[in-house]
Amino acid sequence: VSRFGRTMFDIFVKEYSEKVWGIECHRIAAELAEWRIQNLSVGAAVRDALFPRSRGTVRSLARKFLYPALGIGRAAEGLRRQIEESNRVLTGVTVTGVHHSGGMIENVTVREGDRTGRYRADEFLSSIPLNSLVRLLDPKPPGDILAAADRLRFRDLVTVTVMINRARVTDQSWIYVPERGIPFGRIHEPTNWSAKMAPEGKTLLVTEHFCFRGDDVWNADDDTLAETTIAGLESLGLIHQREVIDSLVLRVPNAYPIFEIGYDGDRRKICDYLGSLGNLRVIGRGGMFQYFNMDHAMESGIAAADEIMAGSTEPRGHRREERVLAEARP
Ligand SMILES: Cc1cc2nc3c(=O)[nH]c(=O)nc-3n(C[C@H](O)[C@H](O)[C@H](O)COP(=O)(O)OP(=O)(O)OC[C@H]3O[C@@H](n4cnc5c(N)ncnc54)[C@H](O)[C@@H]3O)c2cc1C
The missing domain is CATH 3.50.50.60 (FAD/NAD(P)-binding domain)
Incomplete structure (x- = not known):
């Protein structure tokens, strides 16, 4: 709260953290905040957006990293x-x-x-x-x-990847989605890391649905997960349903240790x-x-x-x- 202010904390930290970890924020160990946000603050984020070269030691704002052409x-x-x-x-x-x-x-x-x-x-x-x-x-x-x-508990994860009939949707590495009404918490577009991650002229959006094994998200069938994901992406203004060519659902048990x-x-x-x-x-x-x-x-x-x-x-x-x-x- 001291780094972001109450309003920003509630929107960007509290809601998102509770979506990711599935527990109330006050039950999350303090070390996690240290590792994830390190010395990031509203000021540092704004400075980085306005003057990208001024980045200091805020690792979460890294601008460059290596990525294999055909994926990790x-x-x-x-x-x-x-x-x-x-x-x-x-x-x-x-x-x-x-x-x-x-x-x-x-x-x-x-x-x-x-x-x-x-x-x-x-x-x-x-x-x-x-x-x-x-x-x-x-x-x-x-x-x-x-x-x-x-x-000791783990958070499980369902990734729903949709293939879009367009060369690129965003220019972002990661997009975080704290809103409770949207079923996924994070999006990435692998073609922003390597153009070879999708056929030419097409792109992929990978959405992460944080869940616990056995809950409604984990047990939902693939078609339902694809439908809710496409609806969520549409409501964020990222895609139109008619652009979706295909989708793939993967269930990842024990994805994140819960601290x-x-x-x-x-x-x-x-x-x-x-x-x-x-x-x-x-x-x-x-x-x-x-x-x-x-x-x-x-x-x-x-x-x-x-x-x-x-x-x-x-x-x-x-x-x-x-x-x-x-x-x-x-
Ligand atoms: C969606 C997502 C995105 C991520 N993005 C990034 C990123 O951008 N950059 C980054 O650095 N990291 C990222 N990570 C984290 C990264 O994937 C992990 O840190 C890394 O995979 C951990 O490797 P590991 O070998 O310790 O565990 P894992 O990769 O989880 O491997 C453990 C293996 O043990 C197997 N196993 C479990 N029980 C048994 C058993 N009884 N017998 C045999 N095998 C068993 C599991 O099936 C699994 O294959 C991401 C993770 C996720 C889920």
Whole structure:
């Protein structure tokens, strides 16, 4: 409120935050505001709009970033290619059990379609959402660890992408939509990052519908989601319904860790417990339950690999977390 004033706060911060996180603003941990808005204020935003070169250290107003011509998936594909030069990558499989004994993980049970198998390894890295990992442990952890895992929650997401029969709709990276009457909270147009993200003369609008698994948004059928999205985009004056060529709905479970007051105590408690398993390291956004972007998530994996290669016996994760967070938060 002190940065934006009450009116601007209510419109741009409170409404939007409650739409994204699905909890009342006063239940959101203060750290989240520090990470997301850093030193952004009304003055800084206005200065940036009027004098773009005057940007100081407000990361949220970054004007330049790198983006692969054919989309962000290229980064994962590139990593996979390199790993497969000397190893195997299994996708489309689900870890259904993490079996440990004597303070070490011995193997994991994996389901692929209707087949199950077990994999042994010397070292294990997990980017499975932290609360899910706790529930997969066999034998089960103590009750207080399971209770802490139950308190850590994720916000789920449905993205509805519509293809528009026009070369470009906006010139924006992200458009935030706080209004409660519009079903989505954020829009981006990938062709503004790379023209190759849509066929020539066409563009895509990706809308993000924040939700919880099992609620009306998550359970809505694809046609209904496309209809409400198109109506919302029309009411914002961005498109006409007749310009829509196609749409695609994706459901993303555990998209955003929810940083609800008290989360850090639960997160630390779980991490300390997992630290007793000598060959397990947690990495990534959901895996560490941290406010990471993609670069930080990847950095946490690289740092964990460095630790293993160096034969580190550090208490697991603590130094790595510090290293990644030092980069994540200026
Ligand atoms: C809509 C959206 C837009 C975003 N935009 C940006 C952006 O512009 N820039 C940016 O830097 N970041 C962005 N992010 C954040 C970025 O996607 C994440 O930070 C990053 O994907 C985290 O990587 P990760 O490997 O930690 O987790 P994830 O990418 O979530 O990977 C975890 C994986 O674990 C799998 N998994 C879960 N349980 C199991 C199990 N039991 N067995 C096997 N596998 C399991 C999941 O299926 C998932 O594939 C965005 C995120 C979303 C949702």
